Amino acid sequence: MKNIFKVMGVALLACSMVMVSCKKDDDKDNNVTEGIVINMDGENWTPVDFYGQDYPAGTTQSGTPYDAFIAVEMYKTTADDSPYLEGTLQAAVCSDATYQSTSGDIINYRDENDIFQYQGENYWNFIADPNSFVENVTAVDLNACKMSANWTENYNSAEGYVATQTFPKVMNGTITNATWTVAQGK
Numbered sequence: 001m002k003n004i005f006k007v008m009g010v011a012l013l014a015c016s017m018v019m020v021s022c023k024k025d026d027d028k029d030n031n032v033t034e035g036i037v038i039n040m041d042g043e044n045w046t047p048v049d050f051y052g053q054d055y056p057a058g059t060t061q062s063g064t065p066y067d068a069f070i071a072v073e074m075y076k077t078t079a080d081d082s083p084y085l086e087g088t089l090q091a092a093v094c095s096d097a098t099y100q101s102t103s104g105d106i107i108n109y110r111d112e113n114d115i116f117q118y119q120g121e122n123y124w125n126f127i128a129d130p131n132s133f134v135e136n137v138t139a140v141d142l143n144a145c146k147m148s149a150n151w152t153e154n155y156n157s158a159e160g161y162v163a164t165q166t167f168p169k170v171m172n173g174t175i176t177n178a179t180w181t182v183a184q185g186k
Contacts, residue, residue: 052180
């Protein structure tokens with residue numbers, strides 16, 4: 001009878017250790033602390049590469065001033081012909097910044113395997129609505145090449161836009177404590 005209590009005690013101890021172990025794993029999995037998630041019309045993907053180059057504020061040749069910005073590229077896969085995002089985000093904390101208020105920040109999707117031919121010309125089969133672009137940069141460290149930000153914009157396929165002149169699809173991007181690789185000039 002004493003052996004039964006010993007065995008049950010060891011079993012109870014083992015079960016409690018397993019439960020504690022599972023609890024820690026579950027907590028760790030639910031706390032995403034860094035990364036990038038892109039959502040295009042309800043489909044999520046995570047870029048495999050994130051490149052950036054920061055540019056200080058300045059003035060164009062025509063005399064128009066512009067804010068500091070980060071030119072970004074985010075690749076969907078490691079393939080040489082991978083679809084990617086390219087565009088610009090503010091190089092400073094901002095809230096509800098628009099295409100107009102940032103002098104042209106926007107993100108475009110590019111896929112060389114998805115080209116639209118129209119009237120004898122080739123076009124990317126992604127048309128963004130600049131008037132719908134809104135970005136929020138919540139943290140940026142230009143020395144560490146790290147940022148947290150999000151953006152949203154409406155878009156359509158080129159064929160869809162030619163047919164309807166509308167932007168019914170939505171792209172959202174969320175960057176959380178992600179570090180970019182400094183892009184090298186070509």
